[in-house]
Amino acid sequence: MMEEKRNFNELENKVLDLLENYQNIKNEFSVLEEENARLKNKLRDSQVHNLSLLEEVKRLKVVNAMSGNQEYKKMMKLKMNKLIKEVDSCIAQIKTNS
Known part of the structure; x- marks a missing residue:
């Protein structure tokens, strides 16, 4: 127990x-x-x-x-070219859809 x-x-x-x-x-x-x-x-x-x-x-x-900073000038040109290509692409799409 x-x-x-x-x-x-x-x-x-x-x-x-x-x-x-x-x-x-x-x-x-x-x-x-x-x-x-x-x-x-x-x-x-x-x-x-x-x-x-x-x-x-x-x-x-x-x-x-x-x-006018030379270091970024090339970058800005590339960015502008890219934007222009995008705009051109959009215009081309608009023309083909019309």
Whole structure:
């Protein structure tokens, strides 16, 4: 009888330990979920900021090219040629559809 009581007490202690571990893991999971959500928001904000900076860089390159900066002059010519080709392509499509 004493042996059974001791076994039962050991089992009860192990179950209590498991419950405590479960609660700890559950709390840690909640903290990690919150951190994950925070990091996702931070990443999204960084991506938006990065896109705005890339647009600013493009704009500055165009401004530099227009101001006569030799470094960007060739880039500007290539960009203008590309735009002209696109316009020519659109005009050709309009003519074939008419």
